Amino acid sequence: MIVLEGVRLTLGDRQVLEGISFQVQPGETKVILGGSGSGKTTILRLILGLFRPDRGSIRVAGEEITVLREQDLAQIRQNMAMVFQGAALFDSLTVRENVGYRLWEQGRLSDEVIEQKVRESLQFVGLEDAIDKMPADLSGGMRKRVGIARALASGAKLLLYDEPTAGLDPINGFTICHLILRLKTKGVTQVVVTHDLDIAFRVADRIVMIQDGRIIFEGTPEELGGSQDPAIRGFLDPSCLPPEAREAWSSRDAG
Ligand SMILES: Nc1ncnc2c1ncn2[C@@H]1O[C@H](COP(=O)(O)OP(=O)(O)O)[C@@H](O)[C@H]1O
Ligand SMILES: [Mg+2]
Numbered sequence: 001m002i003v004l005e006g007v008r009l010t011l012g013d014r015q016v017l018e019g020i021s022f023q024v025q026p027g028e029t030k031v032i033l034g035g036s037g038s039g040k041t042t043i044l045r046l047i048l049g050l051f052r053p054d055r056g057s058i059r060v061a062g063e064e065i066t067v068l069r070e071q072d073l074a075q076i077r078q079n080m081a082m083v084f085q086g087a088a089l090f091d092s093l094t095v096r097e098n099v100g101y102r103l104w105e106q107g108r109l110s111d112e113v114i115e116q117k118v119r120e121s122l123q124f125v126g127l128e129d130a131i132d133k134m135p136a137d138l139s140g141g142m143r144k145r146v147g148i149a150r151a152l153a154s155g156a157k158l159l160l161y162d163e164p165t166a167g168l169d170p171i172n173g174f175t176i177c178h179l180i181l182r183l184k185t186k187g188v189t190q191v192v193v194t195h196d197l198d199i200a201f202r203v204a205d206r207i208v209m210i211q212d213g214r215i216i217f218e219g220t221p222e223e224l225g226g227s228q229d230p231a232i233r234g235f236l237d238p239s240c241l242p243p244e245a246r247e248a249w250s251s252r253d254a255g
Contacts (some may be wrong), residue, residue, distance in 0.1 A: 024139070
């Protein structure tokens with residue numbers, strides 16, 4: 001479904017990503033795990049075709065997107081939906097209008113069919129009763145779920161999440177994890193970007209771990225948990241490092 005090969009990206013005078021290669025299989029839930037500033041959001045932007053790499057290849061559904069013109073990229077993006085960090089709802093629109101927005105904009109379906117899809121999507125995330133509410137009347141966790149409903153309603157084959165549990169309390173975070181797991185059983189392909197180990201281990205089929213714009217691990221959650229690589233152990237559990245290494249690790253994390 002998605003194949004990145006040898007991707008390098010420089011933004012301004014900064015090399016943000018180097019040697020990024022991984023694949024996302026159809027139906028797979030792939031987690032991209034890494035600390036703040038490691039390059040996770042940038043990878044999502046590359047997959048959406050919002051950045052072009054300096055070198056390397058990015059194929060989405062068999063199509064090399066690095067060479068596409070903007071109008072062809074728009075076509076590819078129709079099959080993807082992004083669940084943003086802050087849910088990114090339109091404040092002046094109702095929940096119904098937010099969820100159905102993309103379908104109305106496309107203008108291909110009747111109002112009745114769109115209403116049906118909107119309701120089904122809201123039902124899936126447990127928010128059918130909120131259909132007439134405004135985003136301001138919802139909690140952070142509910143807004144996140146509306147964001148997921150919007151992604152579902154769009155009919156996208158590929159869902160991209162940027163820090164889906166950030167800013168949520170553990171219970172709401174758990175609800176989002178549960179939704180991602182349910183979508184997995186429905187065969188949806190998902191890429192979940194997070195710095196949160198808990199969600200990574202809960203939802204991932206496979207994990208790509210990045211640090212300073214490079215991949216330091218690719219494999220299953222079990223393989224990650226069993227890794228003896230000091231950098232990986234440090235990220236998983238800084239308390240298991242000797243004090244000097246722990247200090248070096250945390251100062252590196254801050255930078
Ligand atoms: N548009 C941009 N111009 C310059 N540097 C950027 C831009 N976007 C991101 N960066 C830099 O790229 C690095 C990775 O950013 P990002 O992908 O947002 O990290 P993450 O999502 O893992 O926190 C950071 O050092 C950030 O400052
Ligand atoms: Mg980010």
